[in-house]
Amino acid sequence: MGLLDILYEVLATLAETVTDVLPIAAIIFGFQFAVLRQKPANLREILLGFGWVLIGLSLFLLGLEWCLFPLGRLMAGQLTNADFLLASMEAGETIADIEWKDYMWVYIFAFLIGFSTTIAEPSLIAVAIKAHQVSGGAIGVWGLRISVALGVAFGISLGCYRIVVGDPIHWYIITGYAFVVLQTTVAPKMIIPLAYDSGGVTTSTVTVPLVAALGLGLSETVPGRNPLIDGFGLIAFASLFPILSVMAYAQLSELRAASASKRTTTRKNT
Incomplete structure (x- = not known):
């Protein structure tokens, strides 16, 4: 690609x-x-910021097309290559013997x-800093x-497993959100809104391109998979499981704080 082609792509984007x-x-x-x-x-600062946003988004989109999407597909293709898989299998096994x-x-x-x-992920960093500030640490x-x-x-690992075995995605999503509902009833109330927001924060500028490319690349290279049916949906796993993990983090923090308070009370009594 020549300099004029690059300049044309930049201006078009x-x-x-x-x-x-x-x-x-x-x-x-x-x-x-x-x-x-x-x-x-x-x-003046707002207009200048809009200008930088336009430039930054344009360069980022070009980076996705030229680097991240091809890289995700390349890694998926290499990791599912028949020669690579056979090298880690027992002697005498063939492609027909490959399992999940x-x-x-x-x-x-x-x-x-x-x-x-x-x-x-920049959006997660911003949310984490703001949550730390408003919660008083x-x-x-x-x-x-x-x-x-x-x-x-x-979530992404489980989503890749689903692509490999070919299970319907809706059973995973239904089961996952059933656990979300159950965990919501026992998690600290302070963390529940933040946990639900965390699922959306992950589907942003850095995570989505690589995850989408990985899912499409994997579905294209695993035999019997359709990229349209099996390749998409991986982002849903990336949005679902952070809700569970953040609520679990709050529950563990609460238990640790209660345990520390109990030890302090015991020391004072003794």
């Missing part, structure tokens, strides 16, 4: 980004000037990529980030 962001800007400024009838005190357990490296890769991308920044990341990692 920038034009598409402007088209996408323009309605948002129209609504915000429309309410500000037509309804509230007030000029923002920092209008032979895709163990796929599950491990899915877990690690889910954990690492979620830890790096009761919710730890790293505690929340790690609990969400573990939920995403487990």
Whole structure:
């Protein structure tokens, strides 16, 4: 790809980004000037910020197309390659003998990529910092980030297992949300809204592209799978399981605090 081709791609993506962001800007400024009838005190900084948003989104979209999507598909293809799978199987076994357990490296890769991308998710970092501030330090920044990341990692691994075995996705989702409802009844009330929000926070700029590419790549390389039917839906697992993991994190923190308080009371009495 030559320099002119790259410049054309950048300008075309920038034009598409402007088209996408323009309605948002129209609504915000429309309410500000037509309804509230007030000029923002920092209008210059806001306009400058919109400019940086447009540039950043454009470059990010190009990065997805040129790097993250191909990388996810490449890794899925390599990890499900017949030669790679046969190398880890017992002597004398053939492609026909491949079972779900032979895709163990796929599950491990899915877990690690889910954990690492979620830890790096800018929206999760922002939510964790704000939750720490408004809770007066009761919710730890790293505690929340790690609990969400573990939920995403487990969910994506389970989603990859579903693609490999070909199970219907709705049974997994129904069962998962049944556990969410049950856990909601026993989890600390303070954490429940944040836990539900954490499921949406994960489906953002860093996690979604790699997870979607992994699901599509895996469904394209596993025999008998349809990318349209089996490849999509992996993001649903990334949104569901953080709800469970964040509520579990709050429950464990509550138990640990109660245990520490009990030990302190016992020492004072003795």
